[in-house]
Amino acid sequence: MLSGKFRSALVIGGQGIRARKLRTFLSMVSLFLGVLAVVAVQAGSEIAERAMLTDVELQSGKDGTIMGYVPGEKGAPGIVESTLKGRTDAVAMISSRAIIGEPGVRPINEGGMPFEYANRGGDYSGPMVYCDANGTCTEQKKEERKPDGQAIEVSMVALTGDIRPFKPFRSVSGTWLDFGTAPSLAPRIVLNEEAAKGLKQYRVPGEMMIDGATHHVSPQIIGVVQDGSSQPRVYMRLDELRTWMPAAAATTEVDRFRGGGTQLELYLQPGTDDLQQLIKAKLTGAGLEQNQMHFQTVNSKERMESQLKIMRLIFLGMAFLVLLIGVAGILNVGLATVGERVEEFALRRAVGMSRLLLAGIVLAETLLTGLLTAALAIGAGVGGLQVALMMFGSRFPSLQGTAFPWEAGVAGVIAGLVAGVLGGLIPAIRAARIPIATVMRA
Amino acid sequence: MTQSFEQPTVQVQAPLLQLNGITKVLKGQGEPRTILSGVDFTVHPGQSVAILGRSGSGKSTLLSLIGLFDRADEGKYFLHGNDITKLPERRAAALRSAEFGFVFQRFFLLKHLTAAQNVAMALVNGQGWSARRKRKQQVMEALEQVGIAHLAKSKPTRLSGGEQQRVAIARALVRQPRIILADEPTGALDTETGNLVVEVLLNTTRQGCGLVLVTHDHDHARKMGRVMELRDGRFN
Ligand SMILES: Nc1ncnc2c1ncn2[C@@H]1O[C@H](COP(=O)(O)OP(=O)(O)O)[C@@H](O)[C@H]1O
Ligand SMILES: [Mg+2]
Numbered sequence: 001m002l003s004g005k006f007r008s009a010l011v012i013g014g015q016g017i018r019a020r021k022l023r024t025f026l027s028m029v030s031l032f033l034g035v036l037a038v039v040a041v042q043a044g045s046e047i048a049e050r051a052m053l054t055d056v057e058l059q060s061g062k063d064g065t066i067m068g069y070v071p072g073e074k075g076a077p078g079i080v081e082s083t084l085k086g087r088t089d090a091v092a093m094i095s096s097r098a099i100i101g102e103p104g105v106r107p108i109n110e111g112g113m114p115f116e117y118a119n120r121g122g123d124y125s126g127p128m129v130y131c132d133a134n135g136t137c138t139e140q141k142k143e144e145r146k147p148d149g150q151a152i153e154v155s156m157v158a159l160t161g162d163i164r165p166f167k168p169f170r171s172v173s174g175t176w177l178d179f180g181t182a183p184s185l186a187p188r189i190v191l192n193e194e195a196a197k198g199l200k201q202y203r204v205p206g207e208m209m210i211d212g213a214t215h216h217v218s219p220q221i222i223g224v225v226q227d228g229s230s231q232p233r234v235y236m237r238l239d240e241l242r243t244w245m246p247a248a249a250a251t252t253e254v255d256r257f258r259g260g261g262t263q264l265e266l267y268l269q270p271g272t273d274d275l276q277q278l279i280k281a282k283l284t285g286a287g288l289e290q291n292q293m294h295f296q297t298v299n300s301k302e303r304m305e306s307q308l309k310i311m312r313l314i315f316l317g318m319a320f321l322v323l324l325i326g327v328a329g330i331l332n333v334g335l336a337t338v339g340e341r342v343e344e345f346a347l348r349r350a351v352g353m354s355r356l357l358l359a360g361i362v363l364a365e366t367l368l369t370g371l372l373t374a375a376l377a378i379g380a381g382v383g384g385l386q387v388a389l390m391m392f393g394s395r396f397p398s399l400q401g402t403a404f405p406w407e408a409g410v411a412g413v414i415a416g417l418v419a420g421v422l423g424g425l426i427p428a429i430r431a432a433r434i435p436i437a438t439v440m441r442a
Numbered sequence: 443m444t445q446s447f448e449q450p451t452v453q454v455q456a457p458l459l460q461l462n463g464i465t466k467v468l469k470g471q472g473e474p475r476t477i478l479s480g481v482d483f484t485v486h487p488g489q490s491v492a493i494l495g496r497s498g499s500g501k502s503t504l505l506s507l508i509g510l511f512d513r514a515d516e517g518k519y520f521l522h523g524n525d526i527t528k529l530p531e532r533r534a535a536a537l538r539s540a541e542f543g544f545v546f547q548r549f550f551l552l553k554h555l556t557a558a559q560n561v562a563m564a565l566v567n568g569q570g571w572s573a574r575r576k577r578k579q580q581v582m583e584a585l586e587q588v589g590i591a592h593l594a595k596s597k598p599t600r601l602s603g604g605e606q607q608r609v610a611i612a613r614a615l616v617r618q619p620r621i622i623l624a625d626e627p628t629g630a631l632d633t634e635t636g637n638l639v640v641e642v643l644l645n646t647t648r649q650g651c652g653l654v655l656v657t658h659d660h661d662h663a664r665k666m667g668r669v670m671e672l673r674d675g676r677f678n
Contacts, residue, residue, distance in 0.1 A: 003571070004568060004569070004570050004571030005568040007566075007571050008566045008567060008568040008571065009568070011566050012566060015554065015555065015559070018554075019554035343550060344552055347550045347552075347563075348563070348567065349535065349538075350509070350511065350538060350544055351538065351539060351544070351563060351564040351567050351613070352535050352536065352537075352538045352539020352540070352564070352567045352568075352569045352617075353535060353539075353567040353568050353569075354531075354532050354535040354536075354568060355531060355532075355535070356532070357567075357568040435511075435512070436506070436511040436512070437502075437503070437506035437511040437512040440506070440511065440544070440546055440550070440625075441502040441503075441506070441625075
């Protein structure tokens with residue numbers, strides 16, 4: 001049961017808004033922009049954060065994951081492989097170079113760089129000097145330049161198990177590697193998008209040459225994934241790699257100097273300290289130094305959030321300014337309305353309306369306007385996002401399937417409410433203070 | 443109840459309203475000015491009173507004190523024998539709604555509302571609530587009482603001055619007040635229309651309603667039960 005006061009307020013508010021349609025509309029326009037600014041900033045930063053977070057997870061792994069970097073020397077790949085065999089709480093990635101295409105030619109993207117930068121100019125590298133731990137430096141002879149050919153260089157990543165619990169690769173086409181079956185003699189590989197692009201663009205023959213392997217193989221491509229890397233990569237099962245490369249090549253000093261050679265990356269779930277200790281002990285036993293092994297916990301989200309926070313604050317500040325202008329607009333209109341309605345308000349009080357109810361009605365009118373405007377602005381935000389996704393969604397794959405964040409809706413409603421209160425409070429107080437006797441005297 | 447005490451029966455009916463020694467001082471810029479000084483004023487049910495006086499003699503000021511638009515600086519105010527001199531504003535608003543009906547020289551009708559809606563304004567004021575149909579019935583009765591029920595759906599701009607003032611009177615009557623306060627209600631009307639409006643107002647006293655009419659017109663004043671003249675802030 002609604003009270004008489006509330007019903008009276010509804011009737012009078014409705015009459016007031018109907019009598020001043022244009023004015024209501026105008027005060028809504030200024031506020032609309034303000035609320036829309038808040039909604040856009042909130043939605044934008046929310047979406048940007050989500051998109052960045054998924055990319056960061058792809059690139060550096062899920063938060064909490066313990067990552068280990070170990071040089072692929074002194075039998076480390078084999079030790080790690082045998083230690084992790086059959087485990088699901090830890091996976092190792094062993095990366096090395098591979099060339100897909102014509103044998104014996106210089107690959108299009110020498111060094112495994114993204115194709116965007118491939119074949120831009122010549123060979124700029126000067127003579128290479130390598131210094132060992134004792135400070136003795138020797139000049140390295142440049143490799144003889146091979147003829148250009150139809151081949152691409154990729155980073156070949158061999159996995160001891162499924163990496164996706166640690167890095168949420170998204171399937172683009174085909175399937176992912178199946179670690180549950182017996183190793184196949186025909187090696188199965190999954191490309192990342194960049195590698196797939198290279199293969200498609202340069203029509204290279206399906207032969208693959210891997211560093212350290214003695215003969216060429218014909219890989220069987222089973223799928224393409226999005227892995228957040230801009231460099232071409234291919235993924236495969238380590239045990240399948242072994243069928244034509246019995247032992248991972250030992251990294252030579254020169255390779256290490258050039259940042260090449262075999263790299264070992266370990267991904268461990270939180271709470272696997274024992275396993276970490278075991279691996280370290282085994283590797284130390286094999287002759288690796290402690291300081292060559294680096295283990296660290298991924299906490300990219302935290303780092304990223306503090307960066308985003310600053311950006312968000314700046315934009316929110318700007319949105320707040322726009323909102324303030326909207327509030328000023330609604331306040332201006334509200335005050336003008338009160339000035340115009342002095343007689344009406346005095347009359348209403350003369351026929352028995354209380355000060356409080358009168359102020360309440362004036363406030364409610366702007367509050368309703370504010371909320372209605374907020375609803376419209378949120379609607380515009382949702383619509384705008386749909387349009388933006390339709391237009392740019394294909395260019396930013398991480399934005400695909402983005403829904404309008406509810407936080408932006410809440411922010412919009414709050415902004416509308418705040419604007420309604422701020423813009424309506426002063427007119428409401430003014431209205432309540434109108435002296436009846438002065439207005440009604442004859 | 444075995445014993446009963448004899449109460450002295452009040453023979454004289456309690457006055458509708460009684461003001462004793464009312465003083466109003468205007469404190470604006472400069473010297474404070476005494477507008478009313480020690481005014482006594484009484485109205486009984488069904489009684490009609492005319493207040494005469496030159497412009498600026500304080501007639502409107504007195505009416506705004508009676509109607510609880512404003513408060514006196516000194517003096518006492520009794521309504522139905524109850525002291526309401528220091529009534530809080532919230533309750534004063536309730537009394538304005540229930541006890542008083544106001545008519546002004548300017549009609550104070552809302553342009554965006556029809557005649558019926560203007561009358562209904564006095565019912566839609568947060569003081570209680572009656573259903574739409576009941577409200578409509580009350581509004582039509584009030585409009586009939588002033589003889590313009592056929593104009594219920596007209597906007598004020600389509601009405602003549604006399605019709606507009608009758609809408610305003612219907613607005614004052616719709617809650618069936620105990621007293622009507624009219625401040626120069628004929629001031630903006632021609633003689634004939636003014637006479638009609640005064641008749642309409644006088645009719646209301648037949649049902650026991652009190653009427654206070656501020657006017658410059660001696661003919662209108664003579665039709666009232668009592669005539670009083672304000673001079674230098676007091677009656678004489
Ligand atoms: N709000 C006000 N501001 C300035 N002067 C006022 C105000 N209200 C009343 N007065 C003064 O009080 C006196 C009485 O005014 P009023 O009651 O309106 O007289 P009347 O209705 O008899 O013409 C006048 O001199 C008027 O100038
Ligand atoms: Mg006057």
